[in-house]
Amino acid sequence: MAITNQLMTMLMSLIFLLRIASFASSLNLQTGFYSNSCPNAESIVRYVMKKALIREPRSLASVMRFQFHDCLVNGCDASMLLDDTPTMLGEKLALSNINSLRSFEVIDEVKEALENACPGIVSCADIIIMASRDAVALTGGPFWEVRLGRLDSLIANQEDSNNIMPSPRTNASALINLFEKYDLSVKDLVALSGSHSIGKARCFSIMFRLYNQSGTGKPDPAIDPDYRKELNKLCPLDVDQNVTGNLDATPVVFDNQYFKDMVGGRGFLNSDQTLFTFPETREFVKLYSKNQSEFFKAFVEGMLKMGDLQSGKPGEVRKNCRVVNARHSHLLLEKEHM
Numbered sequence: 092m093a094i095t096n097q098l099m100t101m102l103m104s105l106i107f108l109l110r111i112a113s114f115a116s117s118l119n120l121q122t123g124f125y126s127n128s129c130p131n132a133e134s135i136v137r138y139v140m141k142k143a144l145i146r147e148p149r150s151l152a153s154v155m156r157f158q159f160h161d162c163l164v165n166g167c168d169a170s171m172l173l174d175d176t177p178t179m180l181g182e183k184l185a186l187s188n189i190n191s192l193r194s195f196e197v198i199d200e201v202k203e204a205l206e207n208a209c210p211g212i213v214s215c216a217d218i219i220i221m222a223s224r225d226a227v228a229l230t231g232g233p234f235w236e237v238r239l240g241r242l243d244s245l246i247a248n249q250e251d252s253n254n255i256m257p258s259p260r261t262n263a264s265a266l267i268n269l270f271e272k273y274d275l276s277v278k279d280l281v282a283l284s285g286s287h288s289i290g291k292a293r294c295f296s297i298m299f300r301l302y303n304q305s306g307t308g309k310p311d312p313a314i315d316p317d318y319r320k321e322l323n324k325l326c327p328l329d330v331d332q333n334v335t336g337n338l339d340a341t342p343v344v345f346d347n348q349y350f351k352d353m354v355g356g357r358g359f360l361n362s363d364q365t366l367f368t369f370p371e372t373r374e375f376v377k378l379y380s381k382n383q384s385e386f387f388k389a390f391v392e393g394m395l396k397m398g399d400l401q402s403g404k405p406g407e408v409r410k411n412c413r414v415v416n417a418r419h420s421h422l423l424l425e426k427e428h429m
């Protein structure tokens with residue numbers, strides 16, 4: 092009996108390893124990936140995103156941000172959506188994410204609708220990609236065809252997220268270096284930062300630049316004086332640092348206002364304004380401030396490139412975006428004890 096059990100465990104582990112081997116190579120992402128297996132996948136995502144827009148316009152910005160925080164940390168694999176478990180610290184509590192990433196419930200709603208229509212078919216990693224695209228298109232930005240066919244990770248990595256994701260203090264040259272590691276160019280960096288055309292940020296993210304930029308005890312000189320007065324009022328020294336301000340002057344419309352604000356010294360985050368201060372990035376900021384269609388074109392290119400980042404690690408299609416499927420968690424535990 093014991094031998095049969097052992098044999099069964101070995102067989103299951105072998106099947107598991109074979110599955111890993113077949114997933115470990117890079118996935119071949121393609122447009123229309125679900126056209127046979129779940130023909131309504133893209134319209135279902137769009138429908139839920141439209142409902143989210145009506146319920147709370149900001150949630151579209153919050154969901155679009157997921158693509159950045161997912162794809163930079165071990166590829167676009169929805170690792171960022173996993174909740175903590177007793178044996179794994181998730182990425183939700185990583186430095187750049189804690190008290191900041193929000194609207195996870197929108198992804199849950201999309202997933203539930205997709206599981207009802209075609210169970211076990213559409214990955215959470217693909218949902219992030221489709222939902223981010225829709226967030227942009229539904230708020231006035233460009234529409235583009237997305238490449239799909241990603242798998243969801245079996246683990247999350249809080250430490251990697253801590254080490255990789257940039258802080259709001261980061262300057263343009265550090266951002267250029269970071270993006271370069273992912274084969275994303277200076278142009279991609281500036282265009283993708285234009286995502287801050289929608290959404291909000293907390294006072295927490297700008298206190299240093301208002302009151303003690305680079306340890307000087309003074310504000311960031313790049314801030315326009317009138318705008319600084321507005322920011323001081325929004326975020327006085329004793330403020331609850333969870334109070335939020337708009338990332339640009341038109342925070343629910345995806346447009347090139349963000350770049351116009353930058354040229355006027357009205358960038359909210361240091362990491363935004365620095366793109367105008369530094370010569371390598373400045374020309375792109377100027378160009379996009381004058382030419383919205385150039386911005387849209389470059390933004391789409393950047394989102395596609397960022398969306399292609401992959402870890403090459405094993406994956407699955409999760410049933411619930413917050414947890415790995417029971418079979419995999421069971422086998423992973425068994426492997427640990429072997």
Ligand code: HEM
Pocket residue numbers: 149152153155156158159190191192193257258259261266280283284286287289290291292293294295296338360362
């Ligand atoms: C270039 C480096 C970037 C840095 C340093 C950065 C940093 C930040 C910070 C600090 C916040 C506000 C967090 C808070 O105060 O709670 C924020 C918000 C946001 N970020 Fe970024 N970000 C970057 C790039 C991107 C990219 C590439 C995207 C998407 C493609 C993105 C999308 C967003 C959105 C939409 C929001 C607003 C979210 C909301 O309203 O909930 N960011 N970012």
